[in-house]
Amino acid sequence: MDCKNEAACGEVAFTGNVTPILNEIKHALNSLIETGESTTIDLRAMPMAPGEMQQIESLLGTGEVTATINAMGSSTVNESLYAGVWLVTHRNTDDEILGKFIEITRIPSILESQTEDMRGALEALPDLLAENC
Amino acid sequence: MNEVDFLLWVRGPGLAIASIIFVLGMTVKMFEIFMLGRKKNLAELRGSGIKEGFRTIITRSGHVDTYSTRNTRFTHIAGWVFHIGLFTAIFLLAPHIEVFKSIVGFAWPALPTPIIDFATVIAMITMLAMLFHRITNPVLKYLSTGQDFVVWALTFLPLLTGYMAYHHLFFSYTLVLGLHILSVCLLLVFFPFTKLTHAVTLFFARWYNGMMAGEKGVQQ
Amino acid sequence: MADDRTLAEMLRAQGITRRGFLKFCATTASMMALSPAMVPKIAAALENARRPSVIWLSFQECTGCTESLTRSHSPTIEKLIFDVISLDHHHTLMAASGEAVDEALNEAMEENFGKYILIVDGSIPVGNPAYSTVSGISNLDMLKHAAEGAAAIVSVGTCAAYGGLPYASPNPTGAASVEDIIKDKPIINVPGCPPIPVVITGVLAQFLTFGKIPELDSLGRPMAFYGQNIHDRCYRRPFYERGQFAETFDDEGAKKGWCLFKLGCKGPITYNACATTKWNEGTSWPVESGHGCLGCSQPNFWDMGGFYRALSMPTVDLANKAGIGLAAGAAIGVAAGALNRGKKAKAVREHETVTVDDLEKGA
Numbered sequence: 001m002d003c004k005n006e007a008a009c010g011e012v013a014f015t016g017n018v019t020p021i022l023n024e025i026k027h028a029l030n031s032l033i034e035t036g037e038s039t040t041i042d043l044r045a046m047p048m049a050p051g052e053m054q055q056i057e058s059l060l061g062t063g064e065v066t067a068t069i070n071a072m073g074s075s076t077v078n079e080s081l082y083a084g085v086w087l088v089t090h091r092n093t094d095d096e097i098l099g100k101f102i103e104i105t106r107i108p109s110i111l112e113s114q115t116e117d118m119r120g121a122l123e124a125l126p127d128l129l130a131e132n133c
Numbered sequence: 134m135n136e137v138d139f140l141l142w143v144r145g146p147g148l149a150i151a152s153i154i155f156v157l158g159m160t161v162k163m164f165e166i167f168m169l170g171r172k173k174n175l176a177e178l179r180g181s182g183i184k185e186g187f188r189t190i191i192t193r194s195g196h197v198d199t200y201s202t203r204n205t206r207f208t209h210i211a212g213w214v215f216h217i218g219l220f221t222a223i224f225l226l227a228p229h230i231e232v233f234k235s236i237v238g239f240a241w242p243a244l245p246t247p248i249i250d251f252a253t254v255i256a257m258i259t260m261l262a263m264l265f266h267r268i269t270n271p272v273l274k275y276l277s278t279g280q281d282f283v284v285w286a287l288t289f290l291p292l293l294t295g296y297m298a299y300h301h302l303f304f305s306y307t308l309v310l311g312l313h314i315l316s317v318c319l320l321l322v323f324f325p326f327t328k329l330t331h332a333v334t335l336f337f338a339r340w341y342n343g344m345m346a347g348e349k350g351v352q353q
Numbered sequence: 354m355a356d357d358r359t360l361a362e363m364l365r366a367q368g369i370t371r372r373g374f375l376k377f378c379a380t381t382a383s384m385m386a387l388s389p390a391m392v393p394k395i396a397a398a399l400e401n402a403r404r405p406s407v408i409w410l411s412f413q414e415c416t417g418c419t420e421s422l423t424r425s426h427s428p429t430i431e432k433l434i435f436d437v438i439s440l441d442h443h444h445t446l447m448a449a450s451g452e453a454v455d456e457a458l459n460e461a462m463e464e465n466f467g468k469y470i471l472i473v474d475g476s477i478p479v480g481n482p483a484y485s486t487v488s489g490i491s492n493l494d495m496l497k498h499a500a501e502g503a504a505a506i507v508s509v510g511t512c513a514a515y516g517g518l519p520y521a522s523p524n525p526t527g528a529a530s531v532e533d534i535i536k537d538k539p540i541i542n543v544p545g546c547p548p549i550p551v552v553i554t555g556v557l558a559q560f561l562t563f564g565k566i567p568e569l570d571s572l573g574r575p576m577a578f579y580g581q582n583i584h585d586r587c588y589r590r591p592f593y594e595r596g597q598f599a600e601t602f603d604d605e606g607a608k609k610g611w612c613l614f615k616l617g618c619k620g621p622i623t624y625n626a627c628a629t630t631k632w633n634e635g636t637s638w639p640v641e642s643g644h645g646c647l648g649c650s651q652p653n654f655w656d657m658g659g660f661y662r663a664l665s666m667p668t669v670d671l672a673n674k675a676g677i678g679l680a681a682g683a684a685i686g687v688a689a690g691a692l693n694r695g696k697k698a699k700a701v702r703e704h705e706t707v708t709v710d711d712l713e714k715g716a
Contacts (some may be wrong), residue, residue: 156678164686
């Protein structure tokens with residue numbers, strides 16, 4: 001990173017959130033495999049030093065799956081380089097970040113189709129069939 | 134009164150009152166002591182005594198004679214350890230130096246806070262040991278009065294509350310900081326009226342003792 | 354006007370899918386500083402929440418709190434909150450003006466008597482109520498009248514919560530906080546100068562979701578946002594622990610991001626969400642930008658001894674006090690000394706003897 005102010009680049013002011021979070025992910029992943037229990041970590045609830053959030057994201061990286069959801073602004077759901085560890089970022093219609101979560105799960109529930117929406121779709125399909133008959 | 138108002142009071146009117154009483158009390162004491170003066174020495178002087186006076190201020194802190202040292206070894210060592218720890222905590226901690234800077238206008242380098250923390254713990258442990266010694270040693274038990282224990286508490290509380298403040302123990306920081314400053318106010322208020330005045334009078338007392346010995350031509 | 358539909362029905366009517374609703378719940382939970390495990394509970398609560406009427410009254414204030422809220426850049430949540438709540442009255446934001454406003458206010462209060470949420474920003478001058486009036490009605494009267502039918506009152510900003518800037522010494526207008534005046538209604542204090550926007554809406558969202566007052570601390574602030582000390586959450590804490598302090602705003606220590614204690618940071622006595630939630634959607638906060646915490650969510654923060662004087666420094670001039678002590682002490686000392694000399698001379702003249710009791714006197 002090109003920085004004039006060391007403090008803003010996270011090179012000197014290190015609170016060490018990285019190691020505890022990575023450990024938490026490791027434990028959660030173990031729990032997921034053993035018992036099937038999912039865990040969600042809210043990254044915005046932690047006092048991050050400047051540059052720490054970016055460091056965590058770059059350490060986790062992006063793996064095989066990238067998904068974008070368009071509901072009240074875009075949300076991105078990426079599986080990291082570590083299977084079962086997903087990074088979910090919610091944005092609003094002005095593209096500002098509303099929430100950042102690390103989900104340790106088989107698939108983040110926000111990706112699944114919701115029953116109510118499916119019911120609504122079921123109600124709308126007959127109209128489609130009627131049009132095209 | 135909530136804890137914020139309490140903190141504001143001790144940092145303002147509280148410290149003001151305590152400082153005035155402290156300086157006033159010490160000044161009155163000094164005037165009283167010096168204005169009474171000393172009896173004129175009518176004997177022929179063997180030496181001027183001035184040099185010996187200053188020498189005694191320092192030598193009295195150390196070994197005097199083997200017999201006395203053996204009996205008072207615990208108090209002697211504990212005293213040194215406690216005082217060094219106390220002065221380290223008071224004068225070498227950065228937030229305290231800021232207080233002195235606001236009074237006298239200049240500052241000096243501070244020590245890393247963990248070192249001060251260690252010194253404070255040592256000082257507190259030593260104080261507890263000295264209290265135990267005072268209660269169990271038969272001679273000290275006989276000689277001790279209420280004032281001795283009050284003075285012990287007045288000195289112990291600032292160390293304890295300071296430690297609690299740094300480590301954010303038990304209560305909210307605002308309250309603990311307020312209690313710490315209050316304990317210092319109490320120490321200042323009672324200082325001139327108890328044996329704590331030794332902090333100042335010890336220099337004059339030792340000087341006079343040395344001077345008297347020097348005038349008699351006796352080694353001190 | 355208040356609506357009888359539940360929140361979920363309203364969102365659905367706006368074309369928001371359930372997936373969108375879940376996203377809303379997840380980000381709301383994050384905003385309310387609740388654990389992600391609470392999301393299903395929030396979803397269930399919001400599904401059945403009804404749309405309350407909200408009346409916002411602005412008194413002796415700078416409008417910074419309203420600005421903070423509306424200038425915030427995550428309007429989806431705030432927008433939804435305001436779409437969801439029925440903001441029936443807001444001096445600055447509402448389009449109407451003049452008598453129509455007064456009518457609308459009275460109508461809203463009557464229709465929803467006992468059920469509306471009253472939000473207040475700005476302090477209330479009690480010294481002379483004429484210092485701040487709206488439509489010829491003093492803030493004091495308006496507050497008392499509006500409070501009668503309120504289900505709960507939210508004091509937004511340090512001025513409404515504790516008196517704020519107008520309350521600072523010597524308090525020329527006799528400014529008072531809401532809780533100084535209203536004693537018989539539940540009051541939630543959301544202080545800050547201004548409060549972090551997401552905190553304002555987070556508190557409203559909490560009230561909306563769970564329908565009751567959140568857990569409050571000893572100063573009436575929601576524990577969710579004001580439960581943690583800035584100092585305990587500050588990323589510069591390791592420097593404080595090691596005793597590495599910046600001495601000026603542009604020295605080496607400052608550039609390295611060292612602790613700002615000596616430059617007046619009031620972090621240790623301040624409770625707010627700045628260190629974790631930060632400002633401008635997590636961009637930064639005062640300490641991260643190199644300036645000490647002002648303590649703006651605490652009562653009396655304007656009179657806390659100076660923004661740039663360290664917390665440990667006394668708020669009075671001690672050198673001056675010491676001078677007074679010295680002068681008075683000298684005077685008394687001379688008098689006492691003279692008296693003592695007199696006593697001593699008398700004792701010598703009368704050949705007084707010293708007994709054991711005399712020696713014990715000083716002990």
